[in-house]
Amino acid sequence: MAVSQSCAMAVGDIYIYPRREALLFAQKPTPPVIFRIQSKGFFMKYHAFAACLAFSIALLGCSSASDGSKPARLITGNDSLSYVLGLDVGKSIQQLKTEINIAVFARGVDDMIKGTTPMMAEDRAGAIKQAFFAKAQQARMEEAKIQGEKNLKEGETFLAENAKKPGVKTTASGLEYQMITAGTGPSPKPTDKVKVDYVGKLINGKEFESSKKRGQPAVFQLNQVIPAWTEGLQLMKVGGKAKLFVPSKLAYGERGAGQDIGPNATLIFEVELLGIEK
Numbered sequence: 001m002a003v004s005q006s007c008a009m010a011v012g013d014i015y016i017y018p019r020r021e022a023l024l025f026a027q028k029p030t031p032p033v034i035f036r037i038q039s040k041g042f043f044m045k046y047h048a049f050a051a052c053l054a055f056s057i058a059l060l061g062c063s064s065a066s067d068g069s070k071p072a073r074l075i076t077g078n079d080s081l082s083y084v085l086g087l088d089v090g091k092s093i094q095q096l097k098t099e100i101n102i103a104v105f106a107r108g109v110d111d112m113i114k115g116t117t118p119m120m121a122e123d124r125a126g127a128i129k130q131a132f133f134a135k136a137q138q139a140r141m142e143e144a145k146i147q148g149e150k151n152l153k154e155g156e157t158f159l160a161e162n163a164k165k166p167g168v169k170t171t172a173s174g175l176e177y178q179m180i181t182a183g184t185g186p187s188p189k190p191t192d193k194v195k196v197d198y199v200g201k202l203i204n205g206k207e208f209e210s211s212k213k214r215g216q217p218a219v220f221q222l223n224q225v226i227p228a229w230t231e232g233l234q235l236m237k238v239g240g241k242a243k244l245f246v247p248s249k250l251a252y253g254e255r256g257a258g259q260d261i262g263p264n265a266t267l268i269f270e271v272e273l274l275g276i277e278k
Contacts, residue, residue: 185238
């Protein structure tokens with residue numbers, strides 16, 4: 001696999017799926033594969049970047065190191081590859097959201113490739129990285145708390161108004177739903193495997209996922225998805241279509257999911273129940 005592909009996967013498109021605490025990573029139009037999120041997701045993202053960077057440096061080391069004093073020109077195939085790798089690494093570094101001294105960064109890459117004695121001991125380097133990511137993690141947690149409180153308040157206001165609209169019903173759990181088309185088939189049980197087409201949006205209208213755009217309906221066991229789906233699809237019959245208005249407690253809660261679904265985000269799903277798989 002080309003390095004550019006491996007790096008792209010570390011920072012590539014993220015697809016949201018209604019499976020509990022799960023994200024799908026894939027490059028369109030390949031069907032996504034499940035990747036479960038852990039509490040150390042921030043550090044996992046860093047490790048993906050680090051692995052990508054290390055792989056890039058290793059390949060660069062197999063070629064002749066360029067003289068940093070000369071202006072970069074894309075003459076040979078190796079020049080183009082080197083530049084593409086630089087773009088991928090730069091994109092990963094950009095996600096760290098911190099200022100990087102390019103000259104010093106380049107010195108570090110050069111020392112690694114040439115096997116030159118580093119400017120600092122390994123334990124010192126490790127301590128610097130650990131301190132940086134600990135501080136960044138704390139900042140992210142504080143930002144998430146503020147954003148979560150904002151999202152929760154906006155979601156409660158939205159659901160309170162939405163519940164008053166014609167055709168919208170509210171269950172005991174707080175799930176709001178609106179039947180668009182009544183199905184004629186059976187209703188699924190929690191242990192059934194269902195096949196659905198769906199579109200997921202935030203309450204501001206931003207679409208974060210669509211099985212239709214992905215070109216493939218989703219198939220999953222109903223008790224393995226977020227609570228809103230487990231409950232909502234049991235209210236439907238095969239062939240039916242409905243809108244689910246989902247409070248955060250029945251979706252991804254305080255943790256959110258991916259880049260678009262923030263903490264305590266209220267979600268809207270338009271779901272069509274295509275069938276019950278045997």
